[in-house]
Amino acid sequence: MLRQLRPQSLRSPSRLVAACTRAYSIQANAASTVKLQDIDPSKLSILETTTPKELVPPTELVFGRTFTDHMLSLEWTASSGWLAPRITPYQNLSLDPASCVFHYAFECFEGMKAYKDTSGKVRLFRPTKNMERMNKSSARIALPTFDGAAMIELIAKFAALEKRFIPDARGYSLYLRPTMIGTQRTLGVGPPGSALLYVIASPVGPYYPTGFKAVSLEATDYAVRAWPGGVGDKKLGANYAPCIVPQLEAAKRGFHQNLWLFGDEEFVTEVGTMNMFVAIKNKETGQKELVTAPLDGTILEGVTRDSVLSLAREKLAPEGWIISERKYTMPELFEASKEGRLLEAFGAGTAAVVSPVRNISWKGNLVECGLRPDQEAGEVAQKMLDWISARQYGDEEHEWSYVVPGQ
Numbered sequence: 475m476l477r478q479l480r481p482q483s484l485r486s487p488s489r490l491v492a493a494c495t496r497a498y499s500i501q502a503n504a505a506s507t508v509k510l511q512d513i514d515p516s517k518l519s520i521l522e523t524t525t526p527k528e529l530v531p532p533t534e535l536v537f538g539r540t541f542t543d544h545m546l547s548l549e550w551t552a553s554s555g556w557l558a559p560r561i562t563p564y565q566n567l568s569l570d571p572a573s574c575v576f577h578y579a580f581e582c583f584e585g586m587k588a589y590k591d592t593s594g595k596v597r598l599f600r601p602t603k604n605m606e607r608m609n610k611s612s613a614r615i616a617l618p619t620f621d622g623a624a625m626i627e628l629i630a631k632f633a634a635l636e637k638r639f640i641p642d643a644r645g646y647s648l649y650l651r652p653t654m655i656g657t658q659r660t661l662g663v664g665p666p667g668s669a670l671l672y673v674i675a676s677p678v679g680p681y682y683p684t685g686f687k688a689v690s691l692e693a694t695d696y697a698v699r700a701w702p703g704g705v706g707d708k709k710l711g712a713n714y715a716p717c718i719v720p721q722l723e724a725a726k727r728g729f730h731q732n733l734w735l736f737g738d739e740e741f742v743t744e745v746g747t748m749n750m751f752v753a754i755k756n757k758e759t760g761q762k763e764l765v766t767a768p769l770d771g772t773i774l775e776g777v778t779r780d781s782v783l784s785l786a787r788e789k790l791a792p793e794g795w796i797i798s799e800r801k802y803t804m805p806e807l808f809e810a811s812k813e814g815r816l817l818e819a820f821g822a823g824t825a826a827v828v829s830p831v832r833n834i835s836w837k838g839n840l841v842e843c844g845l846r847p848d849q850e851a852g853e854v855a856q857k858m859l860d861w862i863s864a865r866q867y868g869d870e871e872h873e874w875s876y877v878v879p880g881q
């Protein structure tokens with residue numbers, strides 16, 4: 475049976491999925507053989523800097539360029555579990571050149587934000603989701619897992635300590651980057667016996683300081699970002715470096731981002747490092763449908779994706795919209811665009827919240843995505859930005875917003 479499938483799998487990975495009923499998943503949790511001692515937030519020590527940094531003027535902030543005064547770190551060893559968490563001045567790491575992270579890419583990370591509300595309180599947005607995702611990523615590469623609630627408590631304390639870095643204006647936030655690396659000194663390929671989990675923070679400004687700017691995409695089929703049974707649905711650093719060359723290729727031809735396709739059917743998966751949404755009018759019924767790819771292992775489980783879906787079900791479905799997590803293809807978008815049924819398209823991710831798409835270059839065609847020349851965002855993208863921001867900044871009190879306690 476396997477012998478018969480193999481040649482076909484080489485020709486067409488997507489066909490293999492159809493032909494094979496095996497679930498493409500590894501029970502990565504089982505990879506951790508050691509009973510872990512979990513994180514103890516009560517053991518946190520804080521060593522504050524004696525040389526606070528000068529704040530960068532808000533309008534000069536560049537994403538991920540400047541960092542706050544401190545960092546949060548926790549070490550783990552297979553024999554002792556998680557050691558006491560520490561907040562220290564932001565500093566270089568000192569690692570053995572044989573550390574396994576440098577050789578076999580034992581690294582995973584998260585991207586999340588802290589916001590300051592109008593009363594000056596720091597809030598995290600859906601941090602539980604990021605911790606859940608980080609645990610899935612770390613477990614998949616045999617790094618240790620941890621108690622998400624304990625980690626949120628620590629991240630909240632860290633974010634509150636760095637509050638002065640978040641400008642008091644709408645659109646600004648503190649980007650938080652939890653990172654885990656395997657630190658064991660070994661060239662042997664095996665599960666790391668030690669790890670470091672650290673969090674750094676970078677103040678960021680609004681993604682669109684002068685309003686939305688719709689982007690042009692290049693549908694990318696010559697390089698594949700993720701595939702069934704792979705790790706594209708995990709936030710591993712190793713997934714990102716290989717996307718830079720296709721990104722440069724697209725940029726060379728005048729496109730802002732790659733639209734990642736998969737398989738002979740040309741399934742649409744993600745856009746750059748964002749989840750992709752399209753709004754289509756049904757050919758027969760005229761009913762509007764908001765579509766995004768399903769969580770089948772070929773896309774990252776975006777927190778913003780989940781927020782968009784949830785808001786769409788709450789606010790658009792009652793207006794008659796169908797909200798779908800389903801596979802869709804470039805030929806389907808091409809046809810809808812030609813017939814004037816492709817209403818809009820946008821990416822969704824933590825950095826921009828939503829990023830409207832003007833058009834997609836595909837097989838010599840420029841597939842227009844429903845925007846008028848004078849328009850930079852469709853109706854749904856604009857609404858989503860407003861609805862999600864209201865919950866991030868606490869204008870609308872909602873369970874997605876985690877108010878840092880003790881402020």
Ligand SMILES: Cc1ncc(COP(=O)(O)O)c(C=O)c1O
Nearest residue numbers: 747748749774776777778823824
């Ligand atoms: C590949 C990829 N897809 C989607 C996303 C969006 O995820 P989120 O909404 O959690 O930021 C990211 C986020 O960074 C990403 O790297």
